[in-house]
Amino acid sequence: MTRIIGVVSGKGGVGKTTLVSNLGASLAKDGYNVAIVDANLTGANLGLHYGLISYPISVHDVMKKNASLSDAVYKHPSGVDIVPASLSFEDILDTPPVNIGNEIKTTFSDKDYVLIDAATGLDRETLNAIDMCDEFIIVTHPELPTISDALRTKSIINKYEKKLSGIVLNRVTKKDELKKDYIASFFKLPVLGVIPEDSSIRRSIELKNPIVLQNPKHKISLEIRKIANSISGREAKMESLSVWEQIRMTLVGRPKIKGANP
Ligand SMILES: Nc1ncnc2c1ncn2[C@@H]1O[C@H](COP(=O)(O)OP(=O)(O)OP(=O)(O)O)[C@@H](O)[C@H]1O
Numbered sequence: 623m624t625r626i627i628g629v630v631s632g633k634g635g636v637g638k639t640t641l642v643s644n645l646g647a648s649l650a651k652d653g654y655n656v657a658i659v660d661a662n663l664t665g666a667n668l669g670l671h672y673g674l675i676s677y678p679i680s681v682h683d684v685m686k687k688n689a690s691l692s693d694a695v696y697k698h699p700s701g702v703d704i705v706p707a708s709l710s711f712e713d714i715l716d717t718p719p720v721n722i723g724n725e726i727k728t729t730f731s732d733k734d735y736v737l738i739d740a741a742t743g744l745d746r747e748t749l750n751a752i753d754m755c756d757e758f759i760i761v762t763h764p765e766l767p768t769i770s771d772a773l774r775t776k777s778i779i780n781k782y783e784k785k786l787s788g789i790v791l792n793r794v795t796k797k798d799e800l801k802k803d804y805i806a807s808f809f810k811l812p813v814l815g816v817i818p819e820d821s822s823i824r825r826s827i828e829l830k831n832p833i834v835l836q837n838p839k840h841k842i843s844l845e846i847r848k849i850a851n852s853i854s855g856r857e858a859k860m861e862s863l864s865v866w867e868q869i870r871m872t873l874v875g876r877p878k879i880k881g882a883n884p
Protein backbone atom coordinates (compact mmCIF):
# COMPACT_ATOMS: atom_id res chain seq x y z
CA MET A 623 0.00 0.00 0.00
CA THR A 624 1.21 3.51 -0.82
CA ARG A 625 2.38 5.48 2.21
CA ILE A 626 1.63 9.18 1.90
CA ILE A 627 4.04 10.97 4.21
CA GLY A 628 3.87 14.69 4.92
CA VAL A 629 7.04 16.55 5.83
CA VAL A 630 5.96 19.40 8.11
CA SER A 631 7.37 21.96 10.51
CA GLY A 632 6.26 24.76 12.78
CA LYS A 633 8.61 27.44 11.51
CA GLY A 634 9.58 28.00 7.88
CA GLY A 635 13.01 27.47 6.43
CA VAL A 636 13.96 24.57 8.67
CA GLY A 637 14.75 22.14 5.82
CA LYS A 638 11.49 20.42 4.80
CA THR A 639 12.11 20.72 1.07
CA THR A 640 15.73 19.66 1.46
CA LEU A 641 14.56 16.58 3.36
CA VAL A 642 11.81 15.71 0.87
CA SER A 643 14.17 15.93 -2.11
CA ASN A 644 16.87 13.85 -0.43
CA LEU A 645 14.65 11.33 1.33
CA GLY A 646 12.82 10.72 -1.95
CA ALA A 647 16.10 10.10 -3.77
CA SER A 648 17.39 7.89 -0.97
CA LEU A 649 14.27 5.69 -0.94
CA ALA A 650 14.40 5.45 -4.74
CA LYS A 651 18.06 4.35 -4.55
CA ASP A 652 16.94 1.53 -2.28
CA GLY A 653 14.57 0.33 -4.99
CA TYR A 654 11.35 1.88 -3.75
CA ASN A 655 8.90 3.49 -6.12
CA VAL A 656 8.71 7.13 -5.01
CA ALA A 657 6.86 10.32 -5.88
CA ILE A 658 7.37 13.72 -4.29
CA VAL A 659 4.72 16.43 -4.36
CA ASP A 660 5.14 20.15 -3.71
CA ALA A 661 2.15 21.20 -1.61
CA ASN A 662 3.76 24.47 -0.60
CA LEU A 663 1.55 26.49 -2.93
CA THR A 664 2.82 29.93 -1.94
CA GLY A 665 6.48 29.00 -1.48
CA ALA A 666 7.13 26.40 -4.15
CA ASN A 667 10.70 25.27 -4.80
CA LEU A 668 10.82 21.46 -4.62
CA GLY A 669 11.33 21.11 -8.38
CA LEU A 670 14.34 23.43 -8.26
CA HIS A 671 16.20 20.91 -6.06
CA TYR A 672 16.06 18.54 -9.08
CA GLY A 673 16.74 21.16 -11.75
CA LEU A 674 13.10 21.55 -12.78
CA ILE A 675 12.89 25.22 -13.65
CA SER A 676 10.24 25.54 -16.30
CA TYR A 677 7.35 23.13 -16.59
CA PRO A 678 4.01 23.56 -18.35
CA ILE A 679 1.81 21.86 -15.76
CA SER A 680 2.03 22.04 -11.99
CA VAL A 681 0.13 21.02 -8.89
CA HIS A 682 -1.62 24.41 -9.12
CA ASP A 683 -3.22 23.32 -12.44
CA VAL A 684 -4.35 20.09 -10.77
CA MET A 685 -5.94 22.02 -7.91
CA LYS A 686 -7.62 24.39 -10.39
CA LYS A 687 -8.90 21.28 -12.21
CA ASN A 688 -7.17 22.37 -15.43
CA ALA A 689 -5.09 19.20 -15.54
CA SER A 690 -4.98 15.74 -14.07
CA LEU A 691 -2.29 14.82 -11.58
CA SER A 692 -0.64 12.40 -14.02
CA ASP A 693 -0.06 15.37 -16.40
CA ALA A 694 1.91 17.15 -13.67
CA VAL A 695 4.38 14.31 -13.07
CA TYR A 696 8.00 14.81 -14.20
CA LYS A 697 10.26 11.78 -14.18
CA HIS A 698 13.80 12.25 -12.91
CA PRO A 699 16.59 9.83 -13.92
CA SER A 700 17.03 8.95 -10.23
CA GLY A 701 13.65 7.21 -10.43
CA VAL A 702 11.84 9.88 -8.41
CA ASP A 703 8.57 11.19 -9.87
CA ILE A 704 8.24 14.89 -9.15
CA VAL A 705 5.03 16.94 -8.99
CA PRO A 706 6.23 20.56 -8.79
CA ALA A 707 4.15 23.56 -7.79
CA SER A 708 3.98 26.67 -9.92
CA LEU A 709 6.51 29.45 -9.45
CA SER A 710 4.15 31.99 -11.01
CA PHE A 711 2.69 34.75 -8.87
CA GLU A 712 -0.62 34.64 -10.82
CA ASP A 713 -1.05 30.93 -10.03
CA ILE A 714 -0.44 31.63 -6.36
CA LEU A 715 -3.13 34.32 -6.39
CA ASP A 716 -5.84 32.31 -8.13
CA THR A 717 -5.33 28.81 -6.69
CA PRO A 718 -7.18 27.93 -3.51
CA PRO A 719 -5.77 24.96 -1.60
CA VAL A 720 -7.73 21.91 -2.72
CA ASN A 721 -7.51 18.46 -1.22
CA ILE A 722 -6.19 16.24 -4.03
CA GLY A 723 -5.58 13.34 -1.66
CA ASN A 724 -7.86 10.96 -3.58
CA GLU A 725 -6.17 11.80 -6.87
CA ILE A 726 -2.77 11.23 -5.24
CA LYS A 727 -3.93 7.82 -3.99
CA THR A 728 -5.27 6.77 -7.41
CA THR A 729 -2.51 8.21 -9.61
CA PHE A 730 0.26 6.92 -7.35
CA SER A 731 -1.29 3.59 -6.40
CA ASP A 732 1.86 1.89 -7.79
CA LYS A 733 4.17 3.89 -5.50
CA ASP A 734 5.62 2.70 -2.23
CA TYR A 735 6.00 6.27 -0.97
CA VAL A 736 4.57 9.66 -1.79
CA LEU A 737 6.33 12.43 0.11
CA ILE A 738 4.44 15.71 0.45
CA ASP A 739 6.38 18.93 0.98
CA ALA A 740 4.01 20.99 3.14
CA ALA A 741 3.72 24.71 3.72
CA THR A 742 4.51 26.24 7.09
CA GLY A 743 2.19 27.80 9.63
CA LEU A 744 -1.34 26.89 10.52
CA ASP A 745 -3.29 28.40 7.65
CA ARG A 746 -5.49 26.64 5.07
CA GLU A 747 -2.58 25.77 2.83
CA THR A 748 -0.83 23.85 5.58
CA LEU A 749 -4.02 22.24 6.90
CA ASN A 750 -4.90 21.15 3.38
CA ALA A 751 -1.49 19.48 2.99
CA ILE A 752 -1.93 17.77 6.37
CA ASP A 753 -5.37 16.57 5.28
CA MET A 754 -3.86 14.83 2.23
CA CYS A 755 -1.30 12.80 4.21
CA ASP A 756 -1.56 9.65 6.30
CA GLU A 757 1.62 10.07 8.36
CA PHE A 758 4.15 12.76 9.15
CA ILE A 759 7.75 13.64 9.78
CA ILE A 760 8.33 16.88 11.70
CA VAL A 761 11.48 18.83 10.84
CA THR A 762 12.90 21.26 13.38
CA HIS A 763 16.05 23.03 14.41
CA PRO A 764 17.28 22.15 17.90
CA GLU A 765 16.29 25.54 19.35
CA LEU A 766 13.36 26.43 21.61
CA PRO A 767 11.28 28.82 19.45
CA THR A 768 11.36 26.42 16.49
CA ILE A 769 10.59 23.45 18.73
CA SER A 770 7.71 25.31 20.32
CA ASP A 771 6.17 25.97 16.88
CA ALA A 772 6.78 22.35 15.88
CA LEU A 773 4.95 21.19 19.00
CA ARG A 774 1.91 23.17 17.85
CA THR A 775 2.07 21.37 14.50
CA LYS A 776 2.28 18.07 16.39
CA SER A 777 -0.91 18.98 18.33
CA ILE A 778 -2.76 19.66 15.08
CA ILE A 779 -1.70 16.33 13.62
CA ASN A 780 -2.84 14.66 16.84
CA LYS A 781 -6.24 16.34 16.40
CA TYR A 782 -6.45 14.77 12.93
CA GLU A 783 -5.60 11.43 14.67
CA LYS A 784 -2.92 10.73 12.11
CA LYS A 785 0.36 8.91 12.58
CA LEU A 786 3.53 10.79 13.54
CA SER A 787 6.58 8.81 12.47
CA GLY A 788 9.15 11.00 14.19
CA ILE A 789 11.30 14.10 14.17
CA VAL A 790 14.26 15.11 12.08
CA LEU A 791 16.66 17.60 13.64
CA ASN A 792 18.27 19.72 10.95
CA ARG A 793 21.15 22.19 10.86
CA VAL A 794 22.56 20.77 14.07
CA THR A 795 25.87 22.09 15.36
CA LYS A 796 28.13 20.99 18.21
CA LYS A 797 27.27 24.22 20.02
CA ASP A 798 23.54 23.42 20.25
CA GLU A 799 22.47 23.07 23.84
CA LEU A 800 19.31 21.05 23.28
CA LYS A 801 20.37 17.48 22.62
CA LYS A 802 18.64 14.72 20.71
CA ASP A 803 17.35 12.67 23.69
CA TYR A 804 15.97 15.71 25.45
CA ILE A 805 14.13 16.83 22.30
CA ALA A 806 12.76 13.29 21.76
CA SER A 807 11.36 13.28 25.31
CA PHE A 808 9.85 16.71 24.72
CA PHE A 809 7.97 15.50 21.64
CA LYS A 810 7.47 11.94 22.90
CA LEU A 811 8.51 10.87 19.41
CA PRO A 812 11.61 9.14 18.06
CA VAL A 813 14.32 11.26 16.47
CA LEU A 814 14.73 9.66 13.04
CA GLY A 815 17.85 11.60 12.14
CA VAL A 816 20.21 14.38 13.12
CA ILE A 817 21.41 16.34 10.08
CA PRO A 818 24.38 18.61 10.68
CA GLU A 819 24.73 22.19 9.51
CA ASP A 820 26.87 21.92 6.40
CA SER A 821 27.43 24.19 3.40
CA SER A 822 27.37 21.14 1.08
CA ILE A 823 23.58 21.31 1.21
CA ARG A 824 23.59 24.74 -0.38
CA ARG A 825 26.11 23.52 -2.94
CA SER A 826 23.92 20.53 -3.88
CA ILE A 827 20.92 22.86 -4.32
CA GLU A 828 23.06 25.06 -6.59
CA LEU A 829 24.02 21.95 -8.57
CA LYS A 830 20.30 20.99 -8.72
CA ASN A 831 21.13 17.52 -7.51
CA PRO A 832 20.19 16.23 -4.05
CA ILE A 833 23.26 15.55 -1.94
CA VAL A 834 22.41 11.83 -1.58
CA LEU A 835 22.85 11.55 -5.38
CA GLN A 836 25.71 13.99 -5.77
CA ASN A 837 27.79 12.71 -2.86
CA PRO A 838 26.35 9.47 -1.40
CA LYS A 839 29.22 9.09 1.09
CA HIS A 840 28.79 12.53 2.63
CA LYS A 841 27.81 12.46 6.33
CA ILE A 842 24.49 14.12 5.48
CA SER A 843 23.74 11.50 2.82
CA LEU A 844 24.49 8.73 5.33
CA GLU A 845 22.19 10.33 7.88
CA ILE A 846 19.41 10.68 5.33
CA ARG A 847 19.91 7.01 4.42
CA LYS A 848 19.39 6.23 8.09
CA ILE A 849 16.14 8.20 8.07
CA ALA A 850 15.05 6.35 4.92
CA ASN A 851 15.86 3.04 6.59
CA SER A 852 13.83 3.80 9.66
CA ILE A 853 10.88 4.91 7.53
CA SER A 854 11.02 1.81 5.34
CA GLY A 855 12.10 -0.59 8.06
CA ARG A 856 14.83 -1.74 5.64
CA GLU A 857 17.44 -1.95 8.39
CA ALA A 858 15.27 -4.29 10.44
CA LYS A 859 14.57 -6.34 7.30
CA MET A 860 18.32 -6.50 6.52
CA GLU A 861 19.08 -7.71 10.04
CA SER A 862 16.63 -10.57 9.68
CA LEU A 863 18.32 -11.76 6.44
CA SER A 864 21.21 -14.18 6.15
CA VAL A 865 24.64 -12.70 5.35
CA TRP A 866 24.35 -13.84 1.73
CA GLU A 867 20.91 -12.33 1.35
CA GLN A 868 22.19 -9.05 2.87
CA ILE A 869 25.08 -8.95 0.37
CA ARG A 870 22.65 -9.65 -2.48
CA MET A 871 20.25 -6.93 -1.34
CA THR A 872 23.11 -4.43 -1.05
CA LEU A 873 24.55 -5.30 -4.49
CA VAL A 874 21.28 -5.47 -6.39
CA GLY A 875 20.52 -1.87 -5.40
CA ARG A 876 17.81 -0.07 -7.24
CA PRO A 877 15.85 -1.95 -9.89
CA LYS A 878 15.20 -0.22 -13.23
CA ILE A 879 12.57 2.48 -12.96
CA LYS A 880 9.83 2.30 -15.58
CA GLY A 881 9.62 5.30 -17.90
CA ALA A 882 12.49 7.24 -16.33
CA ASN A 883 14.29 9.66 -18.62
CA PRO A 884 17.72 8.43 -19.73
N1 LIG B 1 21.70 20.81 7.03
C1 LIG B 1 21.80 22.00 6.44
N2 LIG B 1 22.96 22.70 6.49
C2 LIG B 1 23.06 23.92 5.90
N3 LIG B 1 22.06 24.51 5.23
C3 LIG B 1 20.88 23.87 5.15
C4 LIG B 1 20.68 22.58 5.74
N4 LIG B 1 19.40 22.20 5.49
C5 LIG B 1 18.83 23.18 4.78
N5 LIG B 1 19.70 24.20 4.59
C6 LIG B 1 19.44 25.48 3.90
O1 LIG B 1 18.33 26.08 4.55
C7 LIG B 1 17.50 26.72 3.61
C8 LIG B 1 16.06 26.34 3.86
O2 LIG B 1 15.89 24.96 3.56
P1 LIG B 1 14.53 24.43 2.95
O3 LIG B 1 14.11 25.25 1.79
O4 LIG B 1 14.68 22.98 2.73
O5 LIG B 1 13.54 24.71 4.17
P2 LIG B 1 11.96 24.64 4.20
O6 LIG B 1 11.56 24.20 5.54
O7 LIG B 1 11.46 23.84 3.06
O8 LIG B 1 11.57 26.16 3.98
P3 LIG B 1 10.10 26.75 3.68
O9 LIG B 1 9.36 26.71 4.98
O10 LIG B 1 10.36 28.14 3.21
O11 LIG B 1 9.47 25.90 2.65
C9 LIG B 1 17.99 26.35 2.23
O12 LIG B 1 18.53 27.47 1.65
C10 LIG B 1 19.05 25.30 2.44
O13 LIG B 1 20.16 25.56 1.64
Ligand SMILES: [Mg+2]
Binds near residue numbers: 665667739
Ligand atom coordinates in the same frame (compact mmCIF):
# COMPACT_ATOMS: atom_id res chain seq x y z
MG1 LIG C 1 10.16 24.37 1.53
